Amino acid sequence: MSHALSRVNDVSEPVIHAAGLTKVYGDTVAVGGIDFDVPPGESFGLLGPNGAGKSTTMRMVGAVSTRTAGELSILGLDPDQHGPEIRAQLGVVPQQDNLDMELQARENLLVYGRYFGLPRRVIAQRADELLAFAQLEDKAKSKVDDLSGGMKRRLTIARALINDPRILLLDEPTTGLDPQARHILWDRLFRLKEQGTTLVLTTHYMDEAEQLCDRLVVVDKGRIMAEGSPSALIREHSTREVLEVRFGSDRNADAAKRIGAIAGLGERIEELPDRVLVYADNGEHALAAVIESGLEPVTSLVRRSSLEDVFLRLTGRSLIE
Amino acid sequence: MSAVTSNAGSGSGAQPSAAGRAYPTRDELLATGARPRRLGPLFVAEHQLRTMSKFGVTMIATATGTPLIYLFAFGVGLATLITGNVGPGGANGPVSYIEFVAPALLVTAGTLVATEEFTFGILLGLKWNPVFVGMNAAPISGPQIVTGHFLFAAVRMTITVTIYYLVILLFGAMPSPAGVLLIPIGLLAGFSWTLVAAYAATITEDKGQFAVLQRVVILPLTLFSGTVFPLTQLPVYLQPIGWLSPLWHASELGRQVAYGPTEPLWLTLVHLAYLLALAAVGWMLCQRIVKRRLDK
Numbered sequence: 001m002s003h004a005l006s007r008v009n010d011v012s013e014p015v016i017h018a019a020g021l022t023k024v025y026g027d028t029v030a031v032g033g034i035d036f037d038v039p040p041g042e043s044f045g046l047l048g049p050n051g052a053g054k055s056t057t058m059r060m061v062g063a064v065s066t067r068t069a070g071e072l073s074i075l076g077l078d079p080d081q082h083g084p085e086i087r088a089q090l091g092v093v094p095q096q097d098n099l100d101m102e103l104q105a106r107e108n109l110l111v112y113g114r115y116f117g118l119p120r121r122v123i124a125q126r127a128d129e130l131l132a133f134a135q136l137e138d139k140a141k142s143k144v145d146d147l148s149g150g151m152k153r154r155l156t157i158a159r160a161l162i163n164d165p166r167i168l169l170l171d172e173p174t175t176g177l178d179p180q181a182r183h184i185l186w187d188r189l190f191r192l193k194e195q196g197t198t199l200v201l202t203t204h205y206m207d208e209a210e211q212l213c214d215r216l217v218v219v220d221k222g223r224i225m226a227e228g229s230p231s232a233l234i235r236e237h238s239t240r241e242v243l244e245v246r247f248g249s250d251r252n253a254d255a256a257k258r259i260g261a262i263a264g265l266g267e268r269i270e271e272l273p274d275r276v277l278v279y280a281d282n283g284e285h286a287l288a289a290v291i292e293s294g295l296e297p298v299t300s301l302v303r304r305s306s307l308e309d310v311f312l313r314l315t316g317r318s319l320i321e
Numbered sequence: 322m323s324a325v326t327s328n329a330g331s332g333s334g335a336q337p338s339a340a341g342r343a344y345p346t347r348d349e350l351l352a353t354g355a356r357p358r359r360l361g362p363l364f365v366a367e368h369q370l371r372t373m374s375k376f377g378v379t380m381i382a383t384a385t386g387t388p389l390i391y392l393f394a395f396g397v398g399l400a401t402l403i404t405g406n407v408g409p410g411g412a413n414g415p416v417s418y419i420e421f422v423a424p425a426l427l428v429t430a431g432t433l434v435a436t437e438e439f440t441f442g443i444l445l446g447l448k449w450n451p452v453f454v455g456m457n458a459a460p461i462s463g464p465q466i467v468t469g470h471f472l473f474a475a476v477r478m479t480i481t482v483t484i485y486y487l488v489i490l491l492f493g494a495m496p497s498p499a500g501v502l503l504i505p506i507g508l509l510a511g512f513s514w515t516l517v518a519a520y521a522a523t524i525t526e527d528k529g530q531f532a533v534l535q536r537v538v539i540l541p542l543t544l545f546s547g548t549v550f551p552l553t554q555l556p557v558y559l560q561p562i563g564w565l566s567p568l569w570h571a572s573e574l575g576r577q578v579a580y581g582p583t584e585p586l587w588l589t590l591v592h593l594a595y596l597l598a599l600a601a602v603g604w605m606l607c608q609r610i611v612k613r614r615l616d617k
Contacts, residue, residue: 059617062458064616065617077350082351082354084354087460090458094454099455100455101450103375111367114368115460117360
């Protein structure tokens, strides 16, 4: 196949291809051979707890961390040979902001655009557009140090877009932000997604994954546990509904045993330190059965299954520990 | 929003649009790396200079005040106590004490600016406000970041030693017009400390190493490297400190252009070669260490 003629927006060709992707630090296997493909325009997520290997994967995809083994190509290029060329097509929002704290918001965009070899005139125009996009127009001349956490995140996203990237990599984009700041950020990311930017994001927030991802992989201890769209993962690995009942910390274990003994109640029961989860297609029926059996929960809640339940099912652990 | 052009990465407007957005061909992709690969260090230096301009007034004030104070203290004040002439002509020879000390003070000033950028400047970019990590996420490589940071340090040193040179002229302490070469020699003196930058790039936890380095290594060397008195005044067993010290080599080199020659040519060439070698080794080492550190 002639590379000169091929374009990566061919339906068959993913913009990111990873096979057996591995990263080892000394004796520690951070990423233990993972496979995934991301087609153009998709919003792809890596969901997993802290230390699962998500950030390491992102740094390899971002062509800054050299892989130990496996295949990796970004836009058809190998990061080992073409790091700068790949990075010229990426926008990167790292887990920890690395804006220049001494410079003003707009200046951060100006100096960053230069790293892509863009002409000053182009950068200046884009900087203004992006400050508007990030709702930071009136902060253009503020020193970064004086911006709030949410504003810094938005500025980092604006900075990541200065080169008009094909792919935007977001590592824990909303960690540490208050709910309002998170929603503003999600809204901005959703717009990018609508405009066709390929998004790759890591998160340990299931709501974030459900909001933003077309498809995701559940990662734990450097391995992929499951893959699919949020709704498909929930369908496949959990029931439609979940009943959460609390009996008080010292009585949960006992109650879980008694619930388990109720015939025909739910598919599965999870006992957590603070509550008991009953997986059932009809949560209200399950609750009625629990009360009928003579148990008296302190509180009860029926909700739909979420990715949190998928993760618990797959790993036996919670996402946020 | 501007129209989409063929040049990937510099064409369309800031907000990507899905409709009709062609993905680049392989050749177009490869072309986008060309400018950063060629000019990366300049972009890094440009960024650093912009940050420096925030402290421009303080920097110029320090760069001007320091030579005024030092030349007055050493050249005018201390010189009145110095009866034995230390210059090449011996007692009452043609070289005054202020002329003897001025080149050493200038290369010391270059050294202090350099070691500041090679310690705090490096760790600032790698750790405290990790802008180097950000540059590396863009197309700039670790070695380019180091070279760019050094380019920036060169600009800072040039400003400092040029002002120093002008103040020396003001004090009438520069016998030879060839003394203008003290400006590049001041830069070379600074760059002979690039090993310090390589060391700084290995530091992950700040435990006051830089303060120790400043007080235990650099400050004593500014006094005992044949700077304010000839190295031969030291006991013989201490003189090797001077031979190893970049400051001795730089000071002696400076004196050759200011009022020399005072030594055989081969020794002057040794000064030059020693300083260049230190600069080159530290530069290469620092590039390797930063590259490895960013690739984690």
